[in-house]
Amino acid sequence: MPIKRKIAALFLAFALAACEGAPDGPQIETAALDNGLEIIVIPDYRADVVTHMLWYRVGSADEPKGKSGIAHFFEHLMFRGTQNIPSGEFSKTVARLGGQDNAFTSYDYTAYFQRIAKDKLGQMMQMEAERMQKLIIQPDIVAIERDVILEEHSMRVDGRPSSLLAEQMRKRLHQGTAYEVPVIGWRTEIERLNADDAQRFYRRYYAPDNAVLVVAGAVSLSEVRALAQTHYGPLRPSGTPRTPRVVAQDLRVADYMQPEILVDARVRQNSWRRYYRLPQYQRANKRQFAAADVLAEILSGGHTGRLYQKLVVEKKLAVSAGAYSDSSRLDNGEFVVYATPAPQTDFADLAQAIEAEIDALKNLMADDDELRRAKRQLVSDLVYARDSQQSMANIFGRAAMLGLRPDEVLGWADEIENVSAEDVRQAAQELLVARHSVTGHLTGRVNAGENES
Amino acid sequence: MMCHKLIFACFLLLGSLSAHAAPLVQTVPLRDMEAWLVTDHSLPLVTVKMAWRGGTASDPDGKAGLSMMLARLMNEGAGELPAQSFQQAMADNAMSLSFSAGRDDVTGTLRCLSKYKHACFKLLRLALTAPRFDDEAVARMKREQLTAILQAQQSPRSLANEALMAMAFDGHPYGQARNGTEESLAAISAADIRTHYQAMMARNNLHLAVVGDIDRAALRRLMRDIFAQLPPSSRLPKAQQATMRNGPISRHIERAGPQTSIVFAQKGLGHKHPLFFADFVMNSILGGSGFSSRLTEQVREARGLAYSVYSGTSNFGQAAMWNGSVASDNATAQQAMDVIRVEMGRIANEPVSDARLAAAKTYLTGNYALRFDSSAKIAEQLLGVQLNDWPIDYFTTRNANINAVTIDDVQRAAQLLTPDRLLVVSVGGTAIALD
Numbered sequence: 001m002p003i004k005r006k007i008a009a010l011f012l013a014f015a016l017a018a019c020e021g022a023p024d025g026p027q028i029e030t031a032a033l034d035n036g037l038e039i040i041v042i043p044d045y046r047a048d049v050v051t052h053m054l055w056y057r058v059g060s061a062d063e064p065k066g067k068s069g070i071a072h073f074f075e076h077l078m079f080r081g082t083q084n085i086p087s088g089e090f091s092k093t094v095a096r097l098g099g100q101d102n103a104f105t106s107y108d109y110t111a112y113f114q115r116i117a118k119d120k121l122g123q124m125m126q127m128e129a130e131r132m133q134k135l136i137i138q139p140d141i142v143a144i145e146r147d148v149i150l151e152e153h154s155m156r157v158d159g160r161p162s163s164l165l166a167e168q169m170r171k172r173l174h175q176g177t178a179y180e181v182p183v184i185g186w187r188t189e190i191e192r193l194n195a196d197d198a199q200r201f202y203r204r205y206y207a208p209d210n211a212v213l214v215v216a217g218a219v220s221l222s223e224v225r226a227l228a229q230t231h232y233g234p235l236r237p238s239g240t241p242r243t244p245r246v247v248a249q250d251l252r253v254a255d256y257m258q259p260e261i262l263v264d265a266r267v268r269q270n271s272w273r274r275y276y277r278l279p280q281y282q283r284a285n286k287r288q289f290a291a292a293d294v295l296a297e298i299l300s301g302g303h304t305g306r307l308y309q310k311l312v313v314e315k316k317l318a319v320s321a322g323a324y325s326d327s328s329r330l331d332n333g334e335f336v337v338y339a340t341p342a343p344q345t346d347f348a349d350l351a352q353a354i355e356a357e358i359d360a361l362k363n364l365m366a367d368d369d370e371l372r373r374a375k376r377q378l379v380s381d382l383v384y385a386r387d388s389q390q391s392m393a394n395i396f397g398r399a400a401m402l403g404l405r406p407d408e409v410l411g412w413a414d415e416i417e418n419v420s421a422e423d424v425r426q427a428a429q430e431l432l433v434a435r436h437s438v439t440g441h442l443t444g445r446v447n448a449g450e451n452e453s
Numbered sequence: 454m455m456c457h458k459l460i461f462a463c464f465l466l467l468g469s470l471s472a473h474a475a476p477l478v479q480t481v482p483l484r485d486m487e488a489w490l491v492t493d494h495s496l497p498l499v500t501v502k503m504a505w506r507g508g509t510a511s512d513p514d515g516k517a518g519l520s521m522m523l524a525r526l527m528n529e530g531a532g533e534l535p536a537q538s539f540q541q542a543m544a545d546n547a548m549s550l551s552f553s554a555g556r557d558d559v560t561g562t563l564r565c566l567s568k569y570k571h572a573c574f575k576l577l578r579l580a581l582t583a584p585r586f587d588d589e590a591v592a593r594m595k596r597e598q599l600t601a602i603l604q605a606q607q608s609p610r611s612l613a614n615e616a617l618m619a620m621a622f623d624g625h626p627y628g629q630a631r632n633g634t635e636e637s638l639a640a641i642s643a644a645d646i647r648t649h650y651q652a653m654m655a656r657n658n659l660h661l662a663v664v665g666d667i668d669r670a671a672l673r674r675l676m677r678d679i680f681a682q683l684p685p686s687s688r689l690p691k692a693q694q695a696t697m698r699n700g701p702i703s704r705h706i707e708r709a710g711p712q713t714s715i716v717f718a719q720k721g722l723g724h725k726h727p728l729f730f731a732d733f734v735m736n737s738i739l740g741g742s743g744f745s746s747r748l749t750e751q752v753r754e755a756r757g758l759a760y761s762v763y764s765g766t767s768n769f770g771q772a773a774m775w776n777g778s779v780a781s782d783n784a785t786a787q788q789a790m791d792v793i794r795v796e797m798g799r800i801a802n803e804p805v806s807d808a809r810l811a812a813a814k815t816y817l818t819g820n821y822a823l824r825f826d827s828s829a830k831i832a833e834q835l836l837g838v839q840l841n842d843w844p845i846d847y848f849t850t851r852n853a854n855i856n857a858v859t860i861d862d863v864q865r866a867a868q869l870l871t872p873d874r875l876l877v878v879s880v881g882g883t884a885i886a887l888d
Contacts, residue, residue: 088754342596380547
C-alpha cells in the first residue's frame with residue numbers, strides 16, 4: 001500500500017550485482033551436457049532447500065498460426081501423465097515429498113519448477129526428465145484440461161475489463177508480429193485446440209537442446225552436474241533450434257493518435273495507459289536500455305517520481321501514476337506509462353499532463369540528485385533480489401531465454417551506474433515516440449472524458 | 454504470464470518445518486518489550502516487521518477505513534519532513550517502509566541495506582514517533598483510498614469477499630470493508646487519524662520481528678531508540694467479541710461475463726481448539742493443498758469445472774472462519790458448488806486412508822522449510838507466530854503436532870463442517886442454491 005514498489009519490469013528484471021557495499025556478488029556457475037542442455041547454478045546455502053527450474057525456449061510467440069494458446073495449453077498437459085507418472089500425480093508426488101511445484105508460460109519461454117528439500121533434487125530431475133520425452137497425451141484428458149483453461153481465460157480475461165483492454169492495445173501495438181496475440185490465446189482458437197496440436201508442439205520443442213536447467217539453493221555446480229548427467233543426460237536432442245521470428249524494425253503503429261477505448265459497465269474506476277513499442281534488445285544497444293530503466297525510475301520511482309509528483313501531488317489530476325520499461329523480450333519490448341485519473345479528470349487533460357513530463361525529459365537534462373537517486377534505487381533493488389533464491393532462479397533463467405549469459409546479468413549494475421543524464425535524455429527521445437505507441441482508456445461510462453475521439 | 458495454478462495465500466501463517474530447517478530464533482527483551490530475532494550476516498540487508506494489535510476492527514463507528522488511512526499515512530511525512538521530503542529521504546537511502554492494516558492489527562515493514570541502516574533507522578524513528586498527518590497528505594491518501602474502494606467493486610472476488618464478510622459478521626466491525634465507504638471516509642479527519650495513531654501505536658500491543666544483518670546489541674539499541682519512545686499502553690477499546698452467523702444463506706450479485714465467482718464460509722475452529730492441528734491436516738486434504746487436494750481433484754482435474762478451487766481456515770482475533778472459493782462458468786457454477794459440498798460430506802463420513810493422511814503430513818511438514826529461505830519470509834513467520842499468540846517453540850513443535858494427528862482426529866474435525874448451512878456469495882450470472 002503506501003509504497004508500491006514498481007514491479008520487476010526493469011530490463012532483466014532485477015539483475016543483480018557485485019555492487020558497492022555487498023560483501024561479494026553471487027557466484028553463478030554454468031555448464032552444459034553433451035545433449036545440449038545448459039545448466040546454471042546459483043548457490044545459496046542459507047536454507048536446506050533448492051529451486052529446480054527447467055526453462056524451454058518456446059513460448060506463445062512460437063505458436064503456429066491459428067493455434068494461439070497451445071504453448072500455455074501444453075504447459076498444463078505436462079501435469080497430466082507420462083509413461084510412469086499418472087495424470088495429476090506429478091504435483092502430488094512433489095507435495096508428498098514436502099515440495100511445491102508450478103509452471104508458467106510467457107511470450108518467449110515456458111518454465112517448470114519445484115521448490116523442495118535439497119535431498120530431493122535428484123528425484124525432481126528424474127520426474128522432469130520423464131515428462132520431457134515420455135508424456136502421454138490422452139484426448140479425453142485434453143478435453144477436460146481445455147475446459148480448465150477456458151475457465152482460466154474467463155477469470156483472467158473475460159472477467160477483467162483491464163485485461164480485455166490490454167489485449168486490444170497489444171493487438172494494435174504489435175500488429176503483424178507474434179506479440180499481437182495474447183499468451184493465453186484467443187478464446188475461439190483455444191476452443192479448437194486438440195491432442196494432435198499438443199503432440200506436434202511437444203515433438204517440436206521439448207528436447208534438452210532447447211532447454212536450460214536452473215538450480216538455486218544449497219547446492220554446488222558439481223552436485224548439480226552429476227545429477228543432471230544421470231537424469232537429463234540420456235535424453236535425445238532434437239537438433240532443431242526454434243525458428244527465428246519476425247521482429248518489427250519499423251516501429252510505427254497505425255492510427256496511433258486514436259486511443260483504444262474500452263467502455264465496460266463493470267468498470268468503477270477509470271484508468272489510462274500507454275504502451276510504447278521498443279526496438280529489439282541487442283548487446284549493441286544495451287546502453288540505451290540501461291538508460292530506459294533509469295528513465296522509468298525517474299518518471300515513476302515510488303512517490304518521488306516525476307509522474308507522481310506532478311500529476312498526483314501538484315496538479316491532482318491523478319490518484320496514482322507510474323511507468324516501467326519491459327525490454328526483457330526476444331522481439332520488441334514495451335515501455336509502459338499508466339495513471340489512474342482523479343474523479344473529475346478527463347482523459348485528454350491527463351494525457352496532456354503526462355506528455356508534458358515526457359517532453360521535459362526529452363528536452364532537459366535530469367538533475368544530478370534525481371539521477372543519483374534513481375541509479376541508487378535500481379542498483380539497490382539488485383541487492384534486495386538476492387534475498388530470494390526463487391527470484392534469483394527466475395532472473396537468470398529468463399536472461400538465458402533471451403540469450404544472455406550470467407555475467408551479462410551481473411554486469412547490469414555497471415551499465416546502470418554508467419548512465420548519464422544525456423543518455424536518459426536520448427533514451428526518452430528515441431524510445432518514447434508517440435507514433436510508436438497505443439494509448440488506452442478504460443471507463444465504465446460511455447461519455448467519460450472522451451474529448452479526443 | 455499464465456500459470457498452471459493459482460496460489461492462495463494462507464490466511465494463517467501455518468507452514469511446516471523439517472526439524473532442523475527453522476533458523477535459530479532468539480528473543481530479545483528490552484524493558485516491557487520483546488523482539489524475536491534471526492541474525493544472518495550472509496546478505497547486507499535488514500528487515501524489521503512491527504505490528505500493533507488494533508487494525509480495522511478498531512475503527513470507531515461511522516469511521517470505517519480509519520486504520521487503513523493511518524497505515525497509508527505512516528510514511529507520508531514525519532518530524533520536520535513533510536510528505537515529499539520524507540519520501541525523498543527514503544528514496545535517497547534505497548529503503549522501503551510501508552504499513553498495512555489488517556482486521557486485527559496494523560503492520561509495518563522496513564527493509565534496508567546495511568550500508569544505509571543508520572539513516573533508515575532515523576527515518577523509522579521519525580515515522581513512528583512524529584508522524585505529521587498534514588492536510589495535503591491526508592487529502593491525497595483519501596483520494597487513493599476512495600480509488601481502492603472503487604477498484605474492489607470491479608473485481609468479482611473482492612466484491613464477493615466483502616459481501617461474505619458483511620453477511621458473516623453483520624453488526625461487527627469485521628463485517629465492514631477495511632477501506633470503509635465513501636461516506637465513512639468523508640467523516641474521517643486528520644485529528645481522527647492522529648487520535649487513532651496515539652491510541653494504537655504503543656508498547657504493550659507491539660510485536661517485533663527482526664531478521665538479517667543485525668545482532669542482539671544493535672537490535673536492543675534500535676528498540677531503545679525507537680520503540681521505547683512509544684507510549685506504554687494502547688488506549689484502544691477492548692476488541693469486541695465476534696459471532697459468526699450461521700447459514701444457510703445465499704446471496705447473489707449479478708455481473709456480466711461468462712463466469713460466476715463463488716465464495717463460501719462457515720464457522721471454523723480457532724487455534725486454541727484441541728482439534729486445531731487435526732483441522733489443519735483435514736483442510737489440507739480437502740481443499741488447501743493445491744493439486745493434492747480433493748477439491749482440485751474433483752472440481753478441476755476430473756470435471757474441468759474450474760481453474761482454481763480452494764478451502765481452508767481464516768483465523769481472526771475474535772472469530773475463526775472456515776472458507777473457500779471457486780469460479781466456474783455460469784452454466785456449471787451450481788455443479789461446482791454441489792461437488793464441493795459432496796466432498797465436505799465425504800470427508801466427514803468416510804475415514805481418510807492411511808496413505809492420504811501420510812501424504813498430507815509429509816507435505817505439510819516438509820513444506821515448512823520453504824517459508825524460511827529468505828529474510829523477508831523469515832520475518833513474516835516470526836511476526837505471524839506472535840500475532841497468533843503461539844509460543845516461540847511453535848517453530849520446533851509444530852511438525853510433531855501435525856505428525857500426531859490420527860485418522861479419527863481428521864474425521865472429527867471434518868464432522869464440524871456443515872455443507873448444509875453455508876454462507877455463500879456468488880458474483881456473476883448464476884445464483885447458487887443450497888438445497
